[in-house]
Amino acid sequence: MSLQRHKNDEVRLVLEQAARPVVPSDLLVRATERGARQMRRRRALRRVWWVIGTLVVIAFLVWASIVHPWQAPPADFTPPVEGF
Amino acid sequence: MRERDAAQQRRRAREFEAFVAGAAGRLLHVSTLLTAEPADANPRAQSLLVAALAGAYARWEFLRGEDPYDRTRQELAGRFARTSWHHRRHRGGPLGSLTPQERLVLVLRLYEGVPEEQTAALLGLPVQRVRAICARAVSHVHARRHAPKAPAREVVTS
Numbered sequence: 001m002s003l004q005r006h007k008n009d010e011v012r013l014v015l016e017q018a019a020r021p022v023v024p025s026d027l028l029v030r031a032t033e034r035g036a037r038q039m040r041r042r043r044a045l046r047r048v049w050w051v052i053g054t055l056v057v058i059a060f061l062v063w064a065s066i067v068h069p070w071q072a073p074p075a076d077f078t079p080p081v082e083g084f
Numbered sequence: 085m086r087e088r089d090a091a092q093q094r095r096r097a098r099e100f101e102a103f104v105a106g107a108a109g110r111l112l113h114v115s116t117l118l119t120a121e122p123a124d125a126n127p128r129a130q131s132l133l134v135a136a137l138a139g140a141y142a143r144w145e146f147l148r149g150e151d152p153y154d155r156t157r158q159e160l161a162g163r164f165a166r167t168s169w170h171h172r173r174h175r176g177g178p179l180g181s182l183t184p185q186e187r188l189v190l191v192l193r194l195y196e197g198v199p200e201e202q203t204a205a206l207l208g209l210p211v212q213r214v215r216a217i218c219a220r221a222v223s224h225v226h227a228r229r230h231a232p233k234a235p236a237r238e239v240v241t242s
Contacts, residue, residue, distance in 0.1 A: 004219065004222070007222050007223065007226045008194060008222055010226060010229070011190070011194055011221075011222050011225045011226060012194045012195065014178050014225060014229065015117060015178065015179075015190075015191065015194060015195040016195070018113070018117065018123070018177065018178045019122075019123035019124075020109070020113055020123060021112050021113060021116045021123040021124070021126050021129065022123075022124075023108045023109050023112055024130060027104065027108055027112075027130065027133070027134065027137075028100075028101060028104045028105075028108075030134045031104065031133075031134050031137035031138050031141060032097065032100065032138075032141055033138075034134060034135070034138035034141075035100075035137070035138035035139070035140070035141025035142045036141070036142075037138075038138055038139070038141075038142040039141075039142045042142065
């Protein structure tokens with residue numbers, strides 16, 4: 001266990017002592033632009049879903065007000081008349 | 085409404101800039117260790133980091149007290165794991181002879197100090213598997229360090 005820990009410490013040291021890259025000056029601008037684009041795209045997509053949902057609801061209301069699906073359909077033929 | 089949006093935008097930009105100024109150095113080091121590129125020529129590490137930072141920027145309002153550094157690191161690790169096939173080649177750096185998965189586990193566990201359970205959850209692996217990968221990667225790096233003339237191991241991607 002302690003051998004493993006010793007090895008771990010040594011590798012951690014290797015990682016920490018590795019040459020550090022220099023942060024390029026345009027990193028912030030690149031990330032911000034890409035993030036803003038992502039945000040705009042997501043917002044547009046959400047808007048499209050809302051429009052589709054609203055249209056579906058309106059279509060359903062119109063259909064229901066014309067067809068009245070909650071009413072029983074009229075009988076197709078009158079019952080036979082007997083004993084008249 | 086528009087004015088409030090603009091104010092929010094400015095605040096987000098300011099906070100994000102402060103975050104990047106503080107965290108970019110360390111995150112770029114992590115990214116460069118993962119892609120196994122030399123420190124002075126690391127275009128892949130840079131684009132990986134830019135993508136992860138952009139995700140953090142887009143979700144800045146929804147962090148709700150969560151640490152942006154943790155989120156960005158998580159996104160970075162996730163992106164690297166998804167695209168690890170492109171990072172299988174040895175390009176330099178101290179972890180070049182490891183597989184992408186070994187690099188990811190080693191960097192998360194030892195350099196970033198992420199607990200085993202979190203690493204396992206992040207990669208969708210059992211904890212024992214993470215422990216095994218980490219031990220294997222550590223002994224590999226250790227062995228190479230003590231025998232620098234040993235031939236580079238054939239990198240097998242799984």
